[in-house]
Amino acid sequence: MNRIQHVEQQCWDILQQVCDPEIPVLSVLDLGMIRGVELNATQEVVVRLTPTYSGCPATDLLKAEIETALMAHDIHPVKVVVDLSEVWTTDWMTDSGKEKLRAYGIAPPQGSAQLCGTHVALQDGVPCPCCNSQHTQLLSEFSSTACKALYRCQDCLEPFDYFKCI
Amino acid sequence: MNTKALSEFLLHIGDSQLILSHRLAEWCGHAPELELDIAMSNIGLDLLGQARTALSLAGEVEGLGRDEDRLAYFRTEREYRNLLLCEQPNGDFAQTIVRQWLMDHYHALLFAALSNSTHAQLSAFAIKSLKEVKYHQRFSSAWMERLSLGTQEAHDKIQQGLNELWRFTAELFVLTAEEQQLVDAHIIPDLNLLPQRWLEMIQPELTRFELELPQTGAYRRGGKQGLHTEHLGFVLAELQYVQRSYPNMVW
Numbered sequence: 094m095n096r097i098q099h100v101e102q103q104c105w106d107i108l109q110q111v112c113d114p115e116i117p118v119l120s121v122l123d124l125g126m127i128r129g130v131e132l133n134a135t136q137e138v139v140v141r142l143t144p145t146y147s148g149c150p151a152t153d154l155l156k157a158e159i160e161t162a163l164m165a166h167d168i169h170p171v172k173v174v175v176d177l178s179e180v181w182t183t184d185w186m187t188d189s190g191k192e193k194l195r196a197y198g199i200a201p202p203q204g205s206a207q208l209c210g211t212h213v214a215l216q217d218g219v220p221c222p223c224c225n226s227q228h229t230q231l232l233s234e235f236s237s238t239a240c241k242a243l244y245r246c247q248d249c250l251e252p253f254d255y256f257k258c259i
Numbered sequence: 260m261n262t263k264a265l266s267e268f269l270l271h272i273g274d275s276q277l278i279l280s281h282r283l284a285e286w287c288g289h290a291p292e293l294e295l296d297i298a299m300s301n302i303g304l305d306l307l308g309q310a311r312t313a314l315s316l317a318g319e320v321e322g323l324g325r326d327e328d329r330l331a332y333f334r335t336e337r338e339y340r341n342l343l344l345c346e347q348p349n350g351d352f353a354q355t356i357v358r359q360w361l362m363d364h365y366h367a368l369l370f371a372a373l374s375n376s377t378h379a380q381l382s383a384f385a386i387k388s389l390k391e392v393k394y395h396q397r398f399s400s401a402w403m404e405r406l407s408l409g410t411q412e413a414h415d416k417i418q419q420g421l422n423e424l425w426r427f428t429a430e431l432f433v434l435t436a437e438e439q440q441l442v443d444a445h446i447i448p449d450l451n452l453l454p455q456r457w458l459e460m461i462q463p464e465l466t467r468f469e470l471e472l473p474q475t476g477a478y479r480r481g482g483k484q485g486l487h488t489e490h491l492g493f494v495l496a497e498l499q500y501v502q503r504s505y506p507n508m509v510w
Contacts, residue, residue, distance in 0.1 A: 147391060148308025177312070177383040180390065213393045233294040234398060235301040239391075243294075259390050 097132045104130045104138060104163060111162050114151050115238055118193045121155060125185025128176050138168055141176040146239050146259075182206045183258050195222045200244065200255040219255050221246035264437040265378070266321035267340060268447060270330070271483055272369075273313030274341035277331060278491070279362060280306040281498055282349055291352055298398055302359070305391045312384050332502035336492050337485040344427035346491045353406055353413065354420030360399040361424065364460050365431050366392045372448035381446065400464065407468035414469070422473040429477035431457065 094102070108127055113119045121127050121142070129141040140159055144152040156173045163171045183202040186194075191201035200222045215234055218227045226248035236243040241254040283303030290296035314327040344362065349355045370392060373385035406413040434442070434450040441447045465472070481487065502508065 144308075146305060146308060147312060147387060148304035148306070150304075177387060178379065180383060180387045182390075213397055215397070233297060234394070235294075235298045239301040239304055257394070259394075 100132055100138065100168065101130050103166070104140070104168060107162050107166050107168070108140075108159065111155065111158050114154055116194070116197065116199065118197045119190055121159070123187050123190030123193060125187065125190075126155070126181065128179060137170045137172055138163060140171065140173045142173055143176050143179065143181045145181050148239060181259075183256065186256075194256060198222050198253060199241070200253055202256050202258040204258060206258045213258070215242055215255075215257070219244055221249060221251065222253055223251045224249040261437065261440045262320050262322065264435075264441050265381075265446060266317045267483070268438060268441060269313050269317035269320060269381070271340040271342075273310045273317060273330075274339050275345045275362075275482075276306040276310035276313060277498075278339075278341045278494060279345040279358075280304070280310060281494055282345065282347075282355075283359075285349055286355065295352070299355075302395050302398065305395065309384070309388045309391070312387075316380055316384065328502070332499045336487050336495060339485060339487065339491060339495070340483055341487075341491075342427070342430060342482045343479055343488055344424060344431075346488060346494055347424060347427065348490060350420060350423065351416060353416035354423060356399060356402045356406065357417060357420035357424055359395070360403045361428060361461075363392060363396040363399045364457060367396055368453055368457050368460065369432075369448075372453065375445075376447065377445045403464065403468055407470060417468070418470055421470055422475075425473050426475055426477055427479050430480040430482055433480060433483060435483055 105122070105127075108122055108130070109120050111121050113121070113124060124145065126143055126145065127140065128143050129139075131139050131141075133139050140163075142152075142156060142159065152175070156175070159173050160171050163169070184206045186202065194201045200219050203216075203219055215231050217230050219229050219231075220227055221229050221244075224246060226246055228247045229244050230247055231242060232245050232252065233243040235241075236254050240257060240259070242257055243252060244255050245252045280303040283299045283306070286299045287296060287303075290299060310331075311327050314330045318325040318327065318330055342362075344358060347358065349358075367389065370385040370389035374382055374389060376382040376385065403417065406417045408414070432450040432453040438447065438450070442449050479488075
């Protein structure tokens, strides 16, 4: 591995530690938000970050945290660039990320966002992250954050957040 | 490419989203029920995020060093380019839902068309915004249905809201002379083709919801020329107050 690849790999490893402030079990890598890490011609590390939702207030915070995390490991200069060229989708969430969500008590996105088509569905029957029952009911299409909806399990009676497909 | 025409077009989109976002935020803490309070706040937040992208891109294209904050907080009414529909007062919940339903179908149609723009950043903005708008459409269409086909009182309030707001729908897809160059360069779609498609989207729902279009018709225009109704001044007075009081202050 040459020096450039070594630095880039180091960055990817450090980014495992940068977590979503709202859902602290998920790293920016679990969310598929990091689209690239490159050492450019002027020896600057450029991290390309894509936001989840347009209005997500965590995006600006994550930009700062990424810079801080890399600089704390003596990697600088660092530039975090918001890259909209490929639009973020829940399809980029890793399987391990989805499992971490479920273990945390948030139901992960069901199915593929690509299949959403012209109409988005928020069906009853999202599996309960607590007891796995499919006997669940939509309570509110927008929940604690714009990316989540609120469901209730009719078996164990627990309410839970559902991360919407987008 | 005509950079002025493109930056003005981006301001038109971003300003509409910013003002509509502001109106939705006025419901925060006052909605009929908790889930509606949260829904309207979140839809407003999505629109605010989209407005930030549109305004930032407008400033970048314009090339005069104005960023999203300079554009949002230091322009006056005559410089704002939003649709008049967005600045109208919320009225009651029914009227707010009618406005949202009209705007969500407008956004869905416009962003689907803009997804094919030859301008990469505009296309990316449209593709992303469209995904979020589909969830807004789900919300507003469902509430149009519940209220229109609910009690007589609910139906009447929706009809009243439609009577009040329909006049502002004339300018939804107005194409200015300057924007024609953007159409020729395939940067924006031919807006003249969209009113018919928008009507085809909403007419079946109007029929299903047993609603009638008001006799007065749609005729109010002026947003793209900065000619606004009296309401925008009050909105900007609130929106811009802190920044105007302490110019250039940052958090």
